[in-house]
Amino acid sequence: MSVALFTLGGTIGMAGRSTAGVTRLTGAELAAAVPGLAELGCPVEVQDIEAVPSANLTLAGMLDVVDAASKAISNGATGIVVLQGSDTLEETTFLVDQVWPHSNPFVLTGAMRNPTLAGPDGPANLLAAARVACSPAARDLGALVVFNDQIHAARWVRKTHSTSTATFASPNTGPIGHLVEDQVRILTRPARQDGVHGRATPEDLDANKVALYTVTLDDDGLLLEGLADKYQGLVVAGYGVGHVPAALAPVLAELAQRIPVVLTSRTGGGSVLRNTYSSVGSESDLLQRGLIDAGFLDPYKSRILLRLLLATNEGPDEITAAFAQHH
Incomplete structure (x- = not known):
């Protein structure tokens, strides 16, 4: 069992500013700073893909991430975690959900407070996302957003606040699950949809x-x-x-x-x-x-x-x- 972790940038990895621009943490640095992640019993294998604000992500680039994630599943990964900026997270998650062919969990998360601020939410979100990615309970749910100890289905999740750490919500349904005492609790299991067949170049x-x-x-x-x-x-x-x-x-x-x-x-x-x-x-x-x-x-x-x-x-x-x- 392992989790394949892909980093795309965003607030979760911002480590300050310098004359050269924004300093960003690598995926390995982010993972090393999360208390309890090493004891999860599900090793994290990191691949740094991008280091950009999520406004710069593209559909074609996200499809490449899905291809890399599929390869990781073929190589034995139990689940996928993608770290990215929160601004486009609801859109990239839905894109992934439409094309993800596996039963393995594909979890996306990020942060609203960067690591230089008091009370950064990135470590907790990363740990929760990893727990979901390696949980049998999260299989066959497609792509998920895990944020603030809530689990949201791709088709319903929205970013609803510009700064709150509780920004992600599913207005029509609520979250489909929660993290409770480090356990993944799925409350409802929406049926997976047909998705989009074929690979758009x-x-x-x-x-x-x-x-x-x-x-x-x-x-x-x-x-x-x-x-x-x-x-x-x-x-x-x-x-x-x-x-x-x-x-x-x-x-x-x-x-x-x-x-x-x-x-x-x-x-x-x-x-x-x-x-x-x-x-x-x-x-x-x-x-x-x-x-x-x-x-x-x-x-x-x-x-x-x-x-x-x-x-x-x-x-x-x-x-x-x-x-x-x-x-």
């Missing part, structure tokens, strides 16, 4: 761009003009249950004739509805005009899913079916 991803458009008050829609000439897909973050101003409805309908257009809610919780409202620009009107219902999936994860589907050459029926899993 960097060239495929570059050729399939997906825009995210958030609807706002008194929206004129000018940013939508010519969008289908530059992007191969669009995610719309509408008001509430999936509404837009009436003037945008025909614009989105025209776009949906050219590229897949996915309808989500900008609220951060709850589902897009299907047939409660019927005015122009309502959810039922937009779905009748050809938009795709994302259900409970939030705008950021919807963009990840749509881009992966396009990059693996899925057609309209397959795209609709993939989003239907989130209704």
Whole structure:
């Protein structure tokens, strides 16, 4: 039994600033500073991949991490831990969840307080993530976020606060488990979804761009003009249950004739509805005009899913079916 630990950078490894820039700790240095990790009974094998803020991570780069993690599983690792910045953690976790083919746990974590501050949360998060990664109870759950002694499923987890160590939450469901007295307690086991089949290459991803458009008050829609000439897909973050101003409805309908257009809610919780409202620009009107219902999936994860589907050459029926899993 062993845990393969991959480091990508982020707050968890920031050890101060100098004239040369930010000083970053290696994975071995981070692991050595965690009380109890060496006694876990599950050796940690470290691979330093990146040392960057998570804003600089890419889909193609994360797919490479998944490939390296799969190789580690083939070589006998029990589970995977990835350390990265928290800013994009909800998106990278969902990306991993869509393509991770193994039953072994794939756990992502990080920190909100760097090691130079009082009460850094990185060591506790790393230890908790390692416990989950080597726990039989965490198998067959796909990719997970472990933060603040909570275990979150990839499809629901969100970063909800800019600075709090309790930033990660799952608004629609709550965490699926907790760390209690050093034990992994899984409270509910959501069924794994089909995921995205096939491997998107960097060239495929570059050729399939997906825009995210958030609807706002008194929206004129000018940013939508010519969008289908530059992007191969669009995610719309509408008001509430999936509404837009009436003037945008025909614009989105025209776009949906050219590229897949996915309808989500900008609220951060709850589902897009299907047939409660019927005015122009309502959810039922937009779905009748050809938009795709994302259900409970939030705008950021919807963009990840749509881009992966396009990059693996899925057609309209397959795209609709993939989003239907989130209704």
